[in-house]
Amino acid sequence: MRVRLAAAIVVLVIAASVPGIAHDIPNAIVVQAFLKPEGDRLRLLVRVPLQAMSDIDVPLRAQGYLDLARADDALRSATTIWIAREVALYEEDARLPVPDVVAVRVSLPSDRSFETYETALAHMEGPTLSEDIDLYWEQGIMDAWLEYPILSDESRLAIDPGLRPLAQRVTIALQLLTPDGRVRAFELHDDPGRVLLDPRWGQAAARFVRSGFTHILDGVDHILFLLCLVIPIRRIGTLVGVVTAFTVAHSVTLIASAYDLAPGALWFPPLVETLIAASIVYMALENIVGAHLMRRWLITFAFGLVHGFGFSFALRDSLQFAGSHLLTSLLAFNIGVELGQLVVLAAILPALHILFRFVVEERMGTIILSAIVAHTAWHWMTERGSQLMQFQWPTMDVIRLTTIVEWAMAGVALAATIWLARTLVRARGDRNRAKRVTGAAESQ
């Protein structure tokens, strides 16, 4: 608090000595940042729009152009007040002290040097803008180079950006460059709290177990699917088989998605969401017309694959917090999902038992419950389906059709070749066997 007060006094003193400017907080800004631990120093390069530096009186020339010759003090004040003191960095849970401001400068709005760490650093080390450039202050960009003392570049780091006051909406594109040469990218919004940039496996696992658990409890569609799955099942063996099939299947697609093996097209999420709704409709209808319980694990496995993609969408934005424990985090998320499922089943199964024993006869109860679920899921399916239909489908023109026919011809030719080879090999085998039989008979 004292620090803020002192900063405010500094600002007022500066304000008294230079022409003042006042402005509103911007609606939305993007902050670009690179964080690189190197030996006993942690380097932070950060780029923010100058217009987000509230209450800083930047010296101006006529017409509101930045007076770049006199801007350094104001830029350093802005960096200290709004970035150095607000961005909280942690090394192994200990907050790092306020950093040294190594360099501050103004860049043009068209400058692209913050696309990579190397170009950003070269930009910070290179020449500053010519002092006679007519750059309207609000259109300038402020770049800052901060350095923190650290004990080791192998330490685990965390950040609490604290940049929320800069604009109504703040997006922080942060890249951590680890000593082993890897780059870990984060996209943080507004006030994300303390973010562990390189969590221990236990920290990552705990976070993702929580995430999986809450996801299944928040996801009404997954709960309804589970309900449909177990309504007609009374035997524990069948129940274990079906739930295991669902679990294995969604684990497969969830992990595959995390390793970028799922389609990345924009139409894919709405397709999956539609199929999830369709899976509930199918299960509910199957309950109504009479489920083949012995085959249910098979169809459950197929639908489980679809639900796994659905889980992956929930996970996608938070995988950046897994650090180097991607697989651990995925498994932890899965464990969270399973725990959630167990809680749901623990609630559903006794409720169904009571319902069918005391309220309604089992068959009739199954039909009524399933009909209600089918009704709800049908609406989801049509709504999500209409969203899906908004996406562009490939145009089926003559050229594309010709290509498909050519691929089909190649496929049929390949199949024919394989069949022919197999038939010939079999025929030869038959002949050899016949010869051996004949030879054996003759030798007798």
Next chain:
Amino acid sequence: MKRNTLIATTFVLILVALGISRFVLQQEAEAQGPTVRAPRFEVDPFWPKPLPNHWILGSAIGVWVDERDHVWMIHRSSDTLAPQESAGERDEAECCAGAPPVLEFDAEGNLVGSWGGPGEGYEWPQSNHGISVDHLGNVWIGGNGGGDSHILKFTRTGEFLAQYGMAGVHRSPGDPGADDYIPTFEGDSNDTQNFGRVAKVVVDPVENEAYVADGYLNKRVAVLDGDTGMMKRFWGAYGNTPDDTNLGPYDPDGPPAQQFRNPVHCADVSADGLVYVCDRANDRIQVFQKDGTFVKEGFIAKTTLASGSVWDLAFSRDAEQRYLFVVDGMNQRIHVVLRDTLEEVTNFGDGGRQPGQFYGVHSIAIDSTGNLYTTETWEGKRIQKFVYMGMADVPREPQGTVWPTNSTQ
């Protein structure tokens, strides 16, 4: 054995059927005409979102996309609205009123800024024309009204920064105070202080120089210092000293004119430092080095008369800027042109009022992902977005209206 014969026969029959299908499809493809690999676009009928305050666009006369992928446009607002369109301005009805001349949209089509019009310290053009945002974030505006012989520069929020040239110069001889005096204007393409109805100004960020398409009265490209507006050099067609002699109507069969015709409608700088000039009524693009040395020229829809075919252009967003997208407000289409040869590979768009169609398509700009934006003058009065759909085999012939493929129509 019988089973194997049956399977083999089935394979043969399927292959024969597919072969026949392929033959038929090939015939069909050939009947449809040749195709060419080129960027493909579809109109986005839902961009931009509706304007607030019952605002309506007038003749839309310039478009630009800035570093943040915000789309800027300029239009003539109430000056070009029919009384029925602007009844809201006179409180005769709830709708409509001319929107402020300068509008800024974000990439999603939300209006995020609006300003413009007469103000203190500068002379707003009689008829504003062309807009661009430079590497410093400043907004440049020209004008092609009778007495517009100047350029304006503003901040992106509409704070006035500079005026280069004075309004109302190049007036024809006579006594402006006389009752029978009718103000007319004459070009002076060798004037180093003023301009002659500027169509568009584009700043080269490398040299911080402004390239002025000058214009509807003058017949030159002028190059200014980006900070001071001081004129550094200028040139006419083929790099000749500009000459304001009236060339008469354009004759497609005649020898190429040695001077630009009015209007000189664009002067844009490519990433490799060449200047592409829209010689609109001469139906041609002329290419220059930055010092005005002539490099080459290419004709587009060469038989087009009247207002000509080369109105404005944008460079494709690949590193080589392989294509030029040239808007043609007479033939109502966008020509897709190879930048190195200036040969047209295909074109799209057609006249009409539905999405993807044009009436007086006047200006064009491209965003960082390759989507195109156009504005339409005269009674077109709108801005449209064409979504880049990637490279595709498209008809070499005119594609017509590029309607969305997911449409049920």
